Amino acid sequence: xxxxxxxxxxxxxxxxxxxxxxxxxxxxxxxxxxxxxxxxxxxxxxxxxxxxxxxxxxxxxxxxxxxxxxxxxxxxxxxxxxxxxxxxxxxxxxxxxxxxxxxxxxxxxxxxxxxxxxxxxxxxxxxxxxxxxxxxxxxxxxxxxxxxxxxxxxxxxxxxxxxxxxxxxxxxxxxxxxxxxxxxxxxxxxxxxxxxxxxxxxxxxxxxxxxxxxxxxxxxxxxxxxxxxxxxxxxxxxxxxxxxxxxxxxxxxxxxxxxxxxxxxxxxxxxxxxxxxxxxxxxxxxxxxxxxxxxxxxxxxxxxxxxxxxxxxxxxxxxxxxxxx
Numbered sequence: 001x002x003x004x005x006x007x008x009x010x011x012x013x014x015x016x017x018x019x020x021x022x023x024x025x026x027x028x029x030x031x032x033x034x035x036x037x038x039x040x041x042x043x044x045x046x047x048x049x050x051x052x053x054x055x056x057x058x059x060x061x062x063x064x065x066x067x068x069x070x071x072x073x074x075x076x077x078x079x080x081x082x083x084x085x086x087x088x089x090x091x092x093x094x095x096x097x098x099x100x101x102x103x104x105x106x107x108x109x110x111x112x113x114x115x116x117x118x119x120x121x122x123x124x125x126x127x128x129x130x131x132x133x134x135x136x137x138x139x140x141x142x143x144x145x146x147x148x149x150x151x152x153x154x155x156x157x158x159x160x161x162x163x164x165x166x167x168x169x170x171x172x173x174x175x176x177x178x179x180x181x182x183x184x185x186x187x188x189x190x191x192x193x194x195x196x197x198x199x200x201x202x203x204x205x206x207x208x209x210x211x212x213x214x215x216x217x218x219x220x221x222x223x224x225x226x227x228x229x230x231x232x233x234x235x236x237x238x239x240x241x242x243x244x245x246x247x248x249x250x251x252x253x254x255x256x257x258x259x260x261x262x263x264x265x266x267x268x269x270x271x272x273x274x275x276x277x278x279x280x281x282x283x284x285x286x287x288x289x290x291x292x293x294x295x296x297x298x299x300x301x302x303x304x305x306x307x308x309x310x311x312x313x314x315x316x317x318x319x320x321x322x323x324x325x
Contacts, residue, residue: 012036015098015323016062018089019070020044020082022298026102027070029295029316030323037320042085052081059092067134068098068323073105073124074299086131096136098323099128102144102296102315103237103265104151121147122154129156142322144296144315145236145264149195164322166264166294167199167234169313173292174232179258184229188219188247192235206231208247219246227255230289237265238293240272252285259284260309266293266300273300278308 015037019027021044031037040062043055067089073079090097106120131139141161146152155161174183186206187193193207206224210217231251233244238261248259258279266273277287288309295301295314304310 013066013324014038015066015068016040017068017070017323018042018056018085020072020078020085022074022078023070023072025301026295026298026314026316026319029314030070030320033317033320034324037323044081052084054081054084054088056085056088056092062089063093064095066096066098066136066323067092067094068100070100070319072103072298073101074297083127086128090132090134090139094134094136096140097131097134098140098142099131100142100319100322101128102142102294102319103267104143104146121151125151125154126156129159131159133158140325142319144294144318147236162322162325164318165199166296166313166315166318167196168318169294169315170232170234170262170292171200173311173313177230179230182228182230182257184224184226184231186224186226186231186233186247186251188233188235188243190222195236196234200234204229206251208250210243219243219250221250221254225254226251228257230258230260231256233259233261235261235263237267238263239267239269241268241275245275248284248288256284258282258289260288260290260292262292264294265296266304266310267297268300268303271303273304273307273310276309 017027017037018040027039031039041057045053047053069086069089071082086099106124128141138158138160141159142164144164144166146163152161174180184204184206185200188208189210206226207222208219209222211220233247238244244261251259276291279287279289290311291309292311292313295312301312
């Protein structure tokens with residue numbers, strides 16, 4: 001046993017991990033997961049005109065090293081400064097370069113419905129596909145639960161996208177619930193079912209559907225029975241939360257004992273997380289028992305800290321593992 005562990009440690013890849021300012025907390029958690037990951041610094045400054053003035057510390061010291069950058073494209077304004085670093089690091093004679101972008105922000109804008117629509121998911125994929133190659137070859141790109149799996153085909157030949165999922169974190173959390181034997185999984189629409197049902201197929205399944213009534217889109221129960229169950233609604237992301245709240249009402253109406261939710265990416269623009277209330281001890285019509293999100297969107301994490309029903313499942317361990325691939 002000991003020799004096996006020694007062999008594993010001996011062959012672990014040492015990684016120099018750089019990170020943007022708002023990902024500092026997650027970067028520190030990632031480094032705490034593995035002795036093979038060393039945090040490195042970047043000086044983030046701006047010139048008087050507002051454009052970035054950046055400096056990569058000890059650039060000579062990362063020559064021949066495996067290097068990664070933990071990014072957060074939380075707003076259009078921060079993308080340029082981070083891209084400047086992302087394009088610079090592979091050129092510093094590093095052995096390999098990995099970009100960790102937990103949330104791919106334009107993923108919901110992946111198609112055109114009429115002539116003139118701009119699919120910005122494709123735009124961002126093209127920008128990332130042109131990251132300079134390092135001495136070890138193309139950049140590896142780690143993304144968690146991208147909105148549409150077909151977006152992998154938006155990336156060019158000079159980048160290697162690695163699509164990971166936060167669902168294993170949810171599964172681990174569900175196993176530790178006192179009513180783990182009474183869980184049912186609900187999907188708010190067919191898209192969520194297609195995306196995640198195979199990873200959650202050993203749970204009873206409930207599927208909701210959006211139907212149009214006049215000018216309104218109404219959520220209805222399509223299949224499954226929530227009666228008496230602790231129902232967990234699963235989706236990849238949440239923005240305003242309207243669909244999840246409508247889904248909650250439908251499940252409560254059909255007799256769910258408890259209702260919780262999981263999304264990998266809690267975006268919540270304009271503090272829309274405030275719409276989600278705690279159930280007050282088993283009143284599913286009033287709120288949720290748990291609302292699980294990951295730390296892919298750091299601004300949200302700061303806002304919901306220590307606020308029920310929110311609970312954060314950290315991506316630190318799966319990111320640390322992905323850096324060893």
